[in-house]
Amino acid sequence: MNVHFTVNGEEREAAVQGPESLLFVLRERLGLLGAKDACEQGECGSCTVIVDGDLVCSCLVMAADAEGTEVLTVEGLATEDELHPVQQAFVEHGAVQCGFCTPGFVVATAHLLEHQPAPTEPEIREALSGNICRCTGYGALLRAVQSMGGASP
Amino acid sequence: MSVAPPDATTAPGRVGSSTLRPDGVPKTKGAFAYASDLQDERMLWGATVRAPLARARITRLDIAPALAIVGVHAVLTAEDVPGLNAMGQIVQDRPVLAENEVTYWGQPIAVVAAEDRETARRAADAVIVEYGELEPITDLVEGHERGLVFREHKARRGDPEAHGEVAVEGYYEVGTQDQAPLGTEAGIAFPDTEGGVDVYAVSQWIHVDHEQIVDCLGLRPEQVRVHPAGMGGAFGSREDLSLQVHLCMLALHTGRPVRMVYDRQESFASHVHRHAARMWYRHEADRDGRLVRVEARVLLDAGAYTETSPAVLNNAVYFAVGPYQCPNVFAEGYAVQTNNPPSGAMRGFGAVQSCFAYEAQMDRLAVELDMDPVELRLLNALETGDRLATTGQLIEEPLPTRAVIEAVRSLPVDADRPGNDPLGLPGGTGLTTPPNSVVRGVGFAVGIKNLAFSEGFDDYADARVVLTAAGVEVHTAAIEVGQGMVTILQQIARTVLGVDQVAVIFDDTSLIGSAGSTSASRQTQMAGGAVYRAAARVREEALRRADGDDLTGAGVWRDGTVVATLEELCGSDPIEHEVRYRHIETAEPDEDGQGSPHVDFSVAAHRAIVDVDPELGLVKLVRIDSAQDVGRALNPQSIIGQIEGGTMQGVGLAVMEELVLDRGRVLNANFTDYLLPTFLDAPPVQSVIVEEPGSWGPFGAKGFSELPTISSTPAVVAAIRAATGKALTRVPVRPEHIVGIE
Amino acid sequence: MDIDRPRSLDETLAAAGEYPDATLLAGGTDVMVEVNFRTRQVRRVISLRGVADLSEWNGTRIGAGVTYRRMELGPIPALAQLARTVGSPQIRSVGTLGGNLGTASPAGDTHPFLAACDASIEVRSRDGGTRILSWSEFLTGPKLNALKPGEVITAVVLPEHLPARQEFGKVGVRSAMVISTVSACVMRDEEGRTTVALGAVGPTVLRAARAEEMMSAESHPSAEALAEFSRLVSDEVRPITDHRSTEAYRRHASGVLARRLLERCLAA
Structure with missing residues (x-):
C-alpha cells in the first residue's frame, strides 16, 4: 500500500509493507536517516518526530496510519545555509557526543521551545525525559537548552 | 599542580581550548552516517537465529523451511564457516555460529540473507532448531567451586603475618551492567570481485577485528578490509566481534552487499556486559588509620567464553586496594565460566567492581576508627613516589590523589533542601514522597585505574600526518566513538603545525596500521x-625544505616573513610522515603478581548528595561533585562531557541498571525494563579538572575517561548508606534493599 | 494488511462489525511495540485516529480517544496526576484512555483512578448496541478485558460526583518513563467514605475493601487508624515477584503509598 503525507513541507508518497512503523518508512523508503532506531518501543526518544504538531516516537506510529499527516523530522529544521537555533546551541555547548540521541533531542527541544520559550530547569528536564542520552549525562544538553531561554526558536 | 576552571581557553582550535567538534553539525542535522545508516541499492538484509536457552545440545537444525521462502538468498550455519569457527581477541574460543551446543542465551546459530528485512526475519523464524536443554551453570560461586575458571590472578605482597589493630570485613556484589550504547550493532559487508570483502561495522579496534575475521573466513589478510563506521556509543561493547563475520560470510556467499541492524534485544544478547562480581574483603589498619593489610577475593562472572575476561580480572586484582598505600596485600581473583551472558569490556574494566568494595570497606574502617572518611582516604592516599599496593610498582608519573580528594572536599556541600516540587523529590512525578519523608546523605569515593595497555603487551598506535597545499590530513585507525577523538587529534595537529585546516581521516585496515583499541x-x-610526533616531523621537514623558522597556514616563515606558501612548499610534493608510537615498556608481573605491569594511572574522586525516602526505598540524587586528574586539559568542554557522562553511567549502576537473569536468560533485554537514567534522574554534576601534566602524553595530557564511572557508583551508595544506616553491599541498590525486605 | 480509517463512530462500528478480528489502533503506543517486536500479527487495522467522536470529553464522560496529555491538563486532579506519570511526553501526546483499557495491563496507569471512583466503561458495537460495564467487569485479568469481537471502547463514564479529595501515586525505580512497581489512587468524600485502588499488585487493579471499610468509619483518623489502614492495604493486595520487584516490597509499598495518599486527602 502507498501512503501520502507531507514530510518537512513536501508532499511525499511511500510504499508501506504491513504494519511497519513510520520510523522504518522514513529511514528505509524515504531515505530520511535522521530519526534513529534504538529501542522500537518508545523508551528512548531517538526516533522523535513531530506529527500534526504532536511530539511522537515515530517507531510507535504505524506508517499506514500516517496517511494525510504532516510530519516534521530533524531534516526539516535547518535551512540550506543555517542551522536551527537548537542545533546551533547543541553544537556550541558540547551537547553532542556520539550523537545518536541528538536528532531526537533536537526535535524534542525545538517542540518544547515552540510551546514554552523560557522553560525552567525542571520543565526542561521533564519535557526531555522521554529522550535518553547515554554519553553526556545530560549536563551539556541542559546548558544548551538553557542558553536558548527566551530566544524564540 | 593547578586546578583549571572548565572554561580555560587558549587559541581557538588549539590544545587547551574548548574547540567544537567538527561532527557536531552533521550530527545535529541527522546527516551523520552511523553504521545502521549504511546501505546499498543491491543489498540484502541479514538476520540471525539465536538460542532461546542458556545451555543446551542442538538436537536438530533444519534450514530447509527458511531456504524455501521466496526472497531468501542464504541460510548459513556452523558448517558454512569457511575458516576457524572461533572468535576472541585473547583466546579464540567463541564460535561464529554455534555447533552442536549452545552455551549462552542469544547465541547465534544460523544467519540468513534475504531481499528485505521482513523476509530475513521470517526466514530466521523458519529455521527449525530443536534443543536438549541442559542445566545451566548460573551461580558464580558454584562455577568457581567446580573449577570453571578462565583465569586466576594473585597479588601477594608484604608480610603474611602482619596485622592491624582494627579490622573490617565484608562481602560485596555487583550486578550485571550493560553498556547500552544507543546505537545497536549494525554494519554492511561488500564482496569484492576477487573473493575478498569490505566490512563496515561498529568497532573499537578495527585491526584486531581484522585478524579474527581473516581467521574465521579463511582468507588472506589483504582480502579483508575492515572499515570504521559511525557509532552510537561503545563503552566497551564493541571490543569483541558481533556481526562482522556473519556479514562477511553472507556477502561472500551471496555475492551481494549484506546489511544487518540488530534490534535492542539482539544488542543485549550479542555484546559482552560488565562482569557481575562477588567479592570478599578484609581491611586491617593501625589505630591511626594507616592501612596495614588488605585481603581480597574477587569472583567475576565471565560467561561462557574468554573474551577480555583475563584482562578484566587482572585489573580487578591490580586495583583491589584502590588509590591507597598498603604494605601487606593478599588478593586473588577468578574469572569464572558460567552460562550467564558473556562478559567483557565496559568502561572501568574491572576497576569498577573492586572500587565498589574497597570504598565501602574504607567507610566501614572510618566508622571503626571513629575517623572522618575523607581524612582516612587522605591519610592513605597513593601518590607519585609511592608503590601500588598490589604490585609494588613505583608510581613515577604524576598521581594527584590528594589533590582530587581535596578538590572535591573544598566544594561547598550545601545544596537546596527538597521543596514541594515532586521533580526534586524521590519518586519524581509519581508523587510518592512528601518532603518530610526524606533523609539526606552524603557519600565520598575515590577510584584509580591504569591507562593504556599493560603487562608487556606491545602497545602502539600508528598515525600518518600529511601536509598539502590545502592543509593537514591526519590518518588514523583510532575510533571516534563519540568521545571526541576527532577534535583532540585536530587540536594536536593544529598546535604542533600551526595550521588551522586539519582533516582527520579514519582509514580502513588496508590504508593505515593499527592504532590499538x-x-x-x-x-x-x-x-x-x-x-603529535608525526606532526612534529612534518613541521621539521617543512622548515628544512624552506629553510624557515616557523610554520603557519600561510606557509613557512623566516625572520617574520613568509618565504614559501603551502602551495609552494608542498603543492606538488606533500610532506608526509608516519609514526608508530609506543609507550615505555611494561612487563608481566611475577607469580606473586609483583612487578611493573602498568605505564600510567589516573585518579578521580566523587561526592554524592542524595535524598532518600527510607520507607519506600526511593532515591533522588541531589548533586554530584567530582574532581578528575587529566594531566593537561586539551579540551575542557570535552573533558566535562566525559566526566558528566561517565558519572551518570556509574549512577546507573548504583541505583537502577542491571540485567535480570533467570537460568541465564535475560528477562529485561529491552529499554522498558533495563532502566537507564533519564534527564530527571540525572543530578547536576559539578566538575573540577585537576591538571598535573604527565611526561609522555601529548602536551602532558593523560587519558581518564573511564575514571568518572569508577568512583561515582560507590559515592552514591555511600550517600544512601549515610542517609539510611543500611549496609547496602550490593549494586544496583534496589528499593527493597533500602527498605530492608526482600 | 488493510487499514480502515473511519471518520465517525458509526463508520468505526461498521468497520469493527465487518472485521471483528481487526486490530483497533488508537495511539499505537502499545500495539506498535508488539508489532515491532513481532509478537502481534496484524492483518487488518481500524485506525481510530480520525474519529472525532471518541475524543470528546464532556464532564464525567471521557471519550476513549482522549490522550494522556489532555488528561494531564484536565480538571480532574487524580487523573491529571496519573497522566503525568505515563511514559514520556512523546507517549502522552498520543496514548489514550481507551488504549490503556484495551491493553489491560495489570500496571495500567489509569486503572487505579477508574477503580477508586467506580468508573464504568462504555463499549459499543454495530450489532450489539451499547454495553456499560463496571471497571471490574471490564478488566478481567492480566492483559484481558471483556471486549467482544466487533466491540469498540467508546468512553469512560465517571460518577456524577467525584470526591474532591483524590490522590494518585506511583512507585517506580526511575523518576520518569517507568512501569509502575505499585500504583494507587485514594479518594475520600465529605462523609468520609474512602476508596483505595491499587495497580500492579494483582492480576488486575484491585480495591482494598477492608481498608476502605475501616477508614470510611473514621471521621478524624488517628495515627493508629492510618497505620491500620496501611496494614490492611498491604494485607489485601496480591502481588507477585517478577523482574521489576518482589512480592514483599510491593506489599509493603502498597500500604505505605496508600497511607500517604490518604494523608494527602486528609490534608487537602
Whole structure:
C-alpha cells in the first residue's frame, strides 16, 4: 500500500509493507536517516518526530496510519545555509557526543521551545525525559537548552 | 599542580581550548552516517537465529523451511564457516555460529540473507532448531567451586603475618551492567570481485577485528578490509566481534552487499556486559588509620567464553586496594565460566567492581576508627613516589590523589533542601514522597585505574600526518566513538603545525596500521602521541625544505616573513610522515603478581548528595561533585562531557541498571525494563579538572575517561548508606534493599 | 494488511462489525511495540485516529480517544496526576484512555483512578448496541478485558460526583518513563467514605475493601487508624515477584503509598 503525507513541507508518497512503523518508512523508503532506531518501543526518544504538531516516537506510529499527516523530522529544521537555533546551541555547548540521541533531542527541544520559550530547569528536564542520552549525562544538553531561554526558536 | 576552571581557553582550535567538534553539525542535522545508516541499492538484509536457552545440545537444525521462502538468498550455519569457527581477541574460543551446543542465551546459530528485512526475519523464524536443554551453570560461586575458571590472578605482597589493630570485613556484589550504547550493532559487508570483502561495522579496534575475521573466513589478510563506521556509543561493547563475520560470510556467499541492524534485544544478547562480581574483603589498619593489610577475593562472572575476561580480572586484582598505600596485600581473583551472558569490556574494566568494595570497606574502617572518611582516604592516599599496593610498582608519573580528594572536599556541600516540587523529590512525578519523608546523605569515593595497555603487551598506535597545499590530513585507525577523538587529534595537529585546516581521516585496515583499541582510556595519549610526533616531523621537514623558522597556514616563515606558501612548499610534493608510537615498556608481573605491569594511572574522586525516602526505598540524587586528574586539559568542554557522562553511567549502576537473569536468560533485554537514567534522574554534576601534566602524553595530557564511572557508583551508595544506616553491599541498590525486605 | 480509517463512530462500528478480528489502533503506543517486536500479527487495522467522536470529553464522560496529555491538563486532579506519570511526553501526546483499557495491563496507569471512583466503561458495537460495564467487569485479568469481537471502547463514564479529595501515586525505580512497581489512587468524600485502588499488585487493579471499610468509619483518623489502614492495604493486595520487584516490597509499598495518599486527602 502507498501512503501520502507531507514530510518537512513536501508532499511525499511511500510504499508501506504491513504494519511497519513510520520510523522504518522514513529511514528505509524515504531515505530520511535522521530519526534513529534504538529501542522500537518508545523508551528512548531517538526516533522523535513531530506529527500534526504532536511530539511522537515515530517507531510507535504505524506508517499506514500516517496517511494525510504532516510530519516534521530533524531534516526539516535547518535551512540550506543555517542551522536551527537548537542545533546551533547543541553544537556550541558540547551537547553532542556520539550523537545518536541528538536528532531526537533536537526535535524534542525545538517542540518544547515552540510551546514554552523560557522553560525552567525542571520543565526542561521533564519535557526531555522521554529522550535518553547515554554519553553526556545530560549536563551539556541542559546548558544548551538553557542558553536558548527566551530566544524564540 | 593547578586546578583549571572548565572554561580555560587558549587559541581557538588549539590544545587547551574548548574547540567544537567538527561532527557536531552533521550530527545535529541527522546527516551523520552511523553504521545502521549504511546501505546499498543491491543489498540484502541479514538476520540471525539465536538460542532461546542458556545451555543446551542442538538436537536438530533444519534450514530447509527458511531456504524455501521466496526472497531468501542464504541460510548459513556452523558448517558454512569457511575458516576457524572461533572468535576472541585473547583466546579464540567463541564460535561464529554455534555447533552442536549452545552455551549462552542469544547465541547465534544460523544467519540468513534475504531481499528485505521482513523476509530475513521470517526466514530466521523458519529455521527449525530443536534443543536438549541442559542445566545451566548460573551461580558464580558454584562455577568457581567446580573449577570453571578462565583465569586466576594473585597479588601477594608484604608480610603474611602482619596485622592491624582494627579490622573490617565484608562481602560485596555487583550486578550485571550493560553498556547500552544507543546505537545497536549494525554494519554492511561488500564482496569484492576477487573473493575478498569490505566490512563496515561498529568497532573499537578495527585491526584486531581484522585478524579474527581473516581467521574465521579463511582468507588472506589483504582480502579483508575492515572499515570504521559511525557509532552510537561503545563503552566497551564493541571490543569483541558481533556481526562482522556473519556479514562477511553472507556477502561472500551471496555475492551481494549484506546489511544487518540488530534490534535492542539482539544488542543485549550479542555484546559482552560488565562482569557481575562477588567479592570478599578484609581491611586491617593501625589505630591511626594507616592501612596495614588488605585481603581480597574477587569472583567475576565471565560467561561462557574468554573474551577480555583475563584482562578484566587482572585489573580487578591490580586495583583491589584502590588509590591507597598498603604494605601487606593478599588478593586473588577468578574469572569464572558460567552460562550467564558473556562478559567483557565496559568502561572501568574491572576497576569498577573492586572500587565498589574497597570504598565501602574504607567507610566501614572510618566508622571503626571513629575517623572522618575523607581524612582516612587522605591519610592513605597513593601518590607519585609511592608503590601500588598490589604490585609494588613505583608510581613515577604524576598521581594527584590528594589533590582530587581535596578538590572535591573544598566544594561547598550545601545544596537546596527538597521543596514541594515532586521533580526534586524521590519518586519524581509519581508523587510518592512528601518532603518530610526524606533523609539526606552524603557519600565520598575515590577510584584509580591504569591507562593504556599493560603487562608487556606491545602497545602502539600508528598515525600518518600529511601536509598539502590545502592543509593537514591526519590518518588514523583510532575510533571516534563519540568521545571526541576527532577534535583532540585536530587540536594536536593544529598546535604542533600551526595550521588551522586539519582533516582527520579514519582509514580502513588496508590504508593505515593499527592504532590499538579505542579503550583503556588510551587514545589521547596513544593516537594523540603518534599524531603529535608525526606532526612534529612534518613541521621539521617543512622548515628544512624552506629553510624557515616557523610554520603557519600561510606557509613557512623566516625572520617574520613568509618565504614559501603551502602551495609552494608542498603543492606538488606533500610532506608526509608516519609514526608508530609506543609507550615505555611494561612487563608481566611475577607469580606473586609483583612487578611493573602498568605505564600510567589516573585518579578521580566523587561526592554524592542524595535524598532518600527510607520507607519506600526511593532515591533522588541531589548533586554530584567530582574532581578528575587529566594531566593537561586539551579540551575542557570535552573533558566535562566525559566526566558528566561517565558519572551518570556509574549512577546507573548504583541505583537502577542491571540485567535480570533467570537460568541465564535475560528477562529485561529491552529499554522498558533495563532502566537507564533519564534527564530527571540525572543530578547536576559539578566538575573540577585537576591538571598535573604527565611526561609522555601529548602536551602532558593523560587519558581518564573511564575514571568518572569508577568512583561515582560507590559515592552514591555511600550517600544512601549515610542517609539510611543500611549496609547496602550490593549494586544496583534496589528499593527493597533500602527498605530492608526482600 | 488493510487499514480502515473511519471518520465517525458509526463508520468505526461498521468497520469493527465487518472485521471483528481487526486490530483497533488508537495511539499505537502499545500495539506498535508488539508489532515491532513481532509478537502481534496484524492483518487488518481500524485506525481510530480520525474519529472525532471518541475524543470528546464532556464532564464525567471521557471519550476513549482522549490522550494522556489532555488528561494531564484536565480538571480532574487524580487523573491529571496519573497522566503525568505515563511514559514520556512523546507517549502522552498520543496514548489514550481507551488504549490503556484495551491493553489491560495489570500496571495500567489509569486503572487505579477508574477503580477508586467506580468508573464504568462504555463499549459499543454495530450489532450489539451499547454495553456499560463496571471497571471490574471490564478488566478481567492480566492483559484481558471483556471486549467482544466487533466491540469498540467508546468512553469512560465517571460518577456524577467525584470526591474532591483524590490522590494518585506511583512507585517506580526511575523518576520518569517507568512501569509502575505499585500504583494507587485514594479518594475520600465529605462523609468520609474512602476508596483505595491499587495497580500492579494483582492480576488486575484491585480495591482494598477492608481498608476502605475501616477508614470510611473514621471521621478524624488517628495515627493508629492510618497505620491500620496501611496494614490492611498491604494485607489485601496480591502481588507477585517478577523482574521489576518482589512480592514483599510491593506489599509493603502498597500500604505505605496508600497511607500517604490518604494523608494527602486528609490534608487537602
